[in-house]
Amino acid sequence: xxxxxxxxxxxxxxxxxxxxxxxxxxxxxxxxxxxxxxxxxxxxxxxxxxxxxxxxxxxxxxxxxxxxxxxxxxxxxxxxxxxxxxxxxxxxxxxxxxxxxxxxxxxxxxxxxxxxxxxxxxxxxxxxxxxxxxxxxxxxxxxxxxxxxxxxxxxxxxxxxxxxxxxxxxxxxxxxxxxxxxxxxxxxxxxxxxxxxxxxxxxxxxxxxxxxxxxxxxxxxxxxxxxxxxxxxxxxxxxxxxxxxxxxxxxxxxxxxxxxxxxxxxxxxxxxxxxxxxxxxxxxxxxxxxxxxxxxxxxxxxxxxxxxxxxxxxxxxxxxxxxxxxxxxxxxxxxxxxxxxxxxxxxxxxxxxxxxxxxxxxxxxxxxxxxxxxxxxxxxxxxxxxxxxxxxxxxxxxxxxxxxxxxxxxxxxxxxxxxxxxxxxxxxxxxxxxxxxxxxxxxxxxxxxxxxxxxxxxxxxxxxxxxxxxxxxxxxxxxxxxxxxxxxxxxxxxxxxxxxxxxxxxxxxxxxxxxxxxxxxxxxxxxxxxxxxxxxxxxxxxxxxxxxxxxxxxxxxxxxxxxxxxxxxxxxxxxxxxxxxxxxxxxxxxxxxxxxxxxxxxxxxxxxxxxxxxxxxxxxxxxxxxxxxxxxxxxxxxxxxxxxxxxxxxxxxxxxxxxxxxxxxxxxxxxxxxxxxxxxxxxxxxxxxxxxxxxxxxxxxxxxxxxxxxxxxxxxxxxxxxxxxxxxxxxxxxxxxxxxxxxxxxxxxxxxxxxxxxxxxxxxxxxxxxxxxxxxxxxxxxxxxxxxxxxxxxxxxxxxxxxxxxxxxxxxxxxxxxxxxxxxxxxxxxxxxxxxxxxxxxxxxxxxxxxxxxxxxxxxxxxxxxxxxxxxxxxxxxxxxxxxxxxx
RNA sequence: GGGAGCAUAGCUCAGUUGGGAGAGCGCAUGCCUUACAAGCAUGAUGUCACAGGUUCGAGCCCUGUUGUUCCCACCA
Numbered sequence: 028x029x030x031x032x033x034x035x036x037x038x039x040x041x042x043x044x045x046x047x048x049x050x051x052x053x054x055x056x057x058x059x060x061x062x063x064x065x066x067x068x069x070x071x072x073x074x075x076x077x078x079x080x081x082x083x084x085x086x087x088x089x090x091x092x093x094x095x096x097x098x099x100x101x102x103x104x105x106x107x108x109x110x111x112x113x114x115x116x117x118x119x120x121x122x123x124x125x126x127x128x129x130x131x132x133x134x135x136x137x138x139x140x141x142x143x144x145x146x147x148x149x150x151x152x153x154x155x156x157x158x159x160x161x162x163x164x165x166x167x168x169x170x171x172x173x174x175x176x177x178x179x180x181x182x183x184x185x186x187x188x189x190x191x192x193x194x195x196x197x198x199x200x201x202x203x204x205x206x207x208x209x210x211x212x213x214x215x216x217x218x219x220x221x222x223x224x225x226x227x228x229x230x231x232x233x234x235x236x237x238x239x240x241x242x243x244x245x246x247x248x249x250x251x252x253x254x255x256x257x258x259x260x261x262x263x264x265x266x267x268x269x270x271x272x273x274x275x276x277x278x279x280x281x282x283x284x285x286x287x288x289x290x291x292x293x294x295x296x297x298x299x300x301x302x303x304x305x306x307x308x309x310x311x312x313x314x315x316x317x318x319x320x321x322x323x324x325x326x327x328x329x330x331x332x333x334x335x336x337x338x339x340x341x342x343x344x345x346x347x348x349x350x351x352x353x354x355x356x357x358x359x360x361x362x363x364x365x366x367x368x369x370x371x372x373x374x375x376x377x378x379x380x381x382x383x384x385x386x387x388x389x390x391x392x393x394x395x396x397x398x399x400x401x402x403x404x405x406x407x408x409x410x411x412x413x414x415x416x417x418x419x420x421x422x423x424x425x426x427x428x429x430x431x432x433x434x435x436x437x438x439x440x441x442x443x444x445x446x447x448x449x450x451x452x453x454x455x456x457x458x459x460x461x462x463x464x465x466x467x468x469x470x471x472x473x474x475x476x477x478x479x480x481x482x483x484x485x486x487x488x489x490x491x492x493x494x495x496x497x498x499x500x501x502x503x504x505x506x507x508x509x510x511x512x513x514x515x516x517x518x519x520x521x522x523x524x525x526x527x528x529x530x531x532x533x534x535x536x537x538x539x540x541x542x543x544x545x546x547x548x549x550x551x552x553x554x555x556x557x558x559x560x561x562x563x564x565x566x567x568x569x570x571x572x573x574x575x576x577x578x579x580x581x582x583x584x585x586x587x588x589x590x591x592x593x594x595x596x597x598x599x600x601x602x603x604x605x606x607x608x609x610x611x612x613x614x615x616x617x618x619x620x621x622x623x624x625x626x627x628x629x630x631x632x633x634x635x636x637x638x639x640x641x642x643x644x645x646x647x648x649x650x651x652x653x654x655x656x657x658x659x660x661x662x663x664x665x666x667x668x669x670x671x672x673x674x675x676x677x678x679x680x681x682x683x684x685x686x687x688x689x690x691x692x693x694x695x696x697x698x699x700x701x702x703x704x705x706x707x708x709x710x711x712x713x714x715x716x717x718x719x720x721x722x723x724x725x726x727x728x729x730x731x732x733x734x735x736x737x738x739x740x741x742x743x744x745x746x747x748x749x750x751x752x753x754x755x756x757x758x759x760x761x762x763x764x765x766x767x768x769x770x771x772x773x774x775x776x777x778x779x780x781x782x783x784x785x786x787x788x789x790x791x792x793x794x795x796x797x798x799x800x801x802x803x804x805x806x807x808x809x810x811x812x813x814x815x816x817x818x819x820x821x822x823x824x825x826x827x828x829x830x831x832x833x834x835x836x837x838x839x840x841x842x843x844x845x846x847x848x849x850x851x852x853x854x855x856x857x858x859x860x861x862x863x864x865x866x867x868x869x870x871x872x873x874x875x876x877x878x879x880x881x882x883x884x885x886x887x888x889x890x891x892x893x894x895x896x897x898x899x900x901x902x903x904x905x906x907x908x909x910x911x912x913x914x915x
Numbered sequence: 916g917g918g919a920g921c922a923u924a925g926c927u928c929a930g931u932u933g934g935g936a937g938a939g940c941g942c943a944u945g946c947c948u949u950a951c952a953a954g955c956a957u958g959a960u961g962u963c964a965c966a967g968g969u970u971c972g973a974g975c976c977c978u979g980u981u982g983u984u985c986c987c988a989c990c991a
Binding site: 032034035036219226241242243244245256288289290292293294297298299300301305306307308366367368369410412413415416419420423511512514546548579580581582585586587588590592593595596598599600601602603605606607608609610611612613614653654657659661662665669676677680681688764767768770771772774777778805808867870871874877878879880881882883884885888891892895 | 918919920921927928929930931934935938939940941944945946948949950951953954955956957958970971972984985986987988989990991
């Protein structure tokens, strides 16, 4: 029973197909030593998220690679999952609680975590169900969450491991503090925004007389100053070095020091140093063993060290300090400046650098092997330019602050003796403190940076630290595909974690994709309200159209723009493919199933054009495969697209029609066999990008349940190369195009039939056109078509003066119309043709007359040029004859 | 301040080791030709940013200039 296809492609088939794939468990992969694995770890989606078109792009790329490899016979695993997204989620839950009038500290940790898990249950599923609409073929049976028992165990095991190797330490250092979220954040979570501000000038009195002038953007930190620094080469201040300056208001005496960090040209050339509230000052402080005086509290107010300013907000304090200095005559002026201010990327609160006791991962030793695998070429990064960024970051890496003052996340497995404060790191608190003998402990309140768990994703999801067969088989994975914005926070951390804990890189290749922008090139953002909802796109055009649009027409590492017109184009292509299938199926009958390759290969049954299109399909298959292997999906999809639309639909299907319509035609079966064969090749080449429609057509046309997902990928077959046939088909195209152009040029009514004559001394050309006579007649809109050997007759016997010539390589086609030809127009056309040929000819001649070209260019190129010269000379002679005849 | 990318048709972008400038959209003209009007045919439009250099030959390689985007650092 054969299915009928609707006249227009309707993407509503997608959900049914996806359901079938899930039921058949096609996406599931198990360890199987007899087969080669191909593995991709899906970047875990945040449970706060909804699907946006950026996801659509990166998941389309991954799915295309997975489907390509699956068809090539690999045992493919695409591991999906979600991320607890510690701070993002916590911020959202806190907001939700605030809306109910609840403060998170009022309900306490336990109750808060209950809310968080409820959130996870509710929203974690949303993005997964949205992903499924995209057609992603990941193994949902293996879906993981970063706070699953297994993955949490991996996190604790890692922490303990690193602690035992002294890679994790606790220390008091300057960290980035978000006063709104009241937690530390890492350097990569700080976003710099340019803001308008002031540079304030003050002066401190110097002990023993005189003043020293300095400038600052943050007068409130004066209270934490422990030095004034000048450049050692600055002669203006040379005599002041070593003296003491006095901070008025609080009366502290601080040294004037010399440090090359100070820029002589900026401001007054002297800098106040606040080691507790500025990263650079912190380093100066380290070098000069300065005291670190913290003057701020966790919520951004002034603390007890600020003396009379205690409890003021930093804003008020700033105002008051300026006023007080002014009264003392020590405030000089302010200047407007633009400067970059660090803000928290999640809540955009201005970051306060503070000194805090935190947990850190020591990076120097971990970074080395991660750099080494890149330098040795073991880890490849696409596009290559990001490799330099990767290396540069690792070479300049700083210790990683991993503790967060949050509740939603993995609680640090450290325990403090309640009596002496001794620290123990382990899965559980010890029974007895081995320092003081006490038996009561409290667990560290802090949780870990969310990236600490995602850094383990490539192996924690496969069961690590257990030695599972999945881990053994699927690790290391094949390629990681993700956006370049998380190269630092995620990719690099996976690499050094994998090397440290698994002894091998987590993936062989890294492929970084760009972002999807709006049609004006702007980033999609909530504030601009220019985001495109992929779910809406899918409902309207289908996932296949969205996928095809995202993947074609752009190099994948480039940012791409979202255009509805491009989406329509993709949809139109799918409709084209759909209708090509309808055409093939419409002509198939019981006989068709008997058609086989011998109908094609037997020269009495097959046709030149069959060999041509199959030869092209074979070549395109090889090209598409090459592109896929190099992650050039955009070009791969484009080639398949062009082949189907231009060559298969616009030429082959048109050419083949007369043979199909005539049931007596001996080459009919070959035509049907070729149509189906080439269509299936096209479906396979397209399946990685547009999985739904290709599956629907594949099963329909074969009248079988067998999925295209496991059908064999196209293998290049040298025996299917037919260069001679390709050349002849090219001549046919030249002739038809020429005739069509001439007809339009001469304003011949489209319904008007013309008479056509082909004149050639080349026997193969005559034979070929003889064999394709009916297609020629149809496509040229001709009523008669005669073929002559010129050398056997005088041209006057064949061609009359009203005939219009179309010159192709090795032959001339004359078309004659009943009405008189417009002489002038005809001459115009001929002269334009002539000009074109002449310019080609002169290009050839210039090259061939150049001794340098002859002696240095490759032989192949030279002979190609000679062949062109011959061809254009032939065409020029023909056209000159014609012009001469027409002018008489 | 350091690093990287980009500059090709009206718009958005391809152009794989240097060897006759391309696509989609848009535009113009004509066609409802029995797979498809979500279609077909034909056509117009480019000092490949600018200036040098290497080469027999440069959109592609090198140097410089201009414009633009991004990343890193964050000079108080």
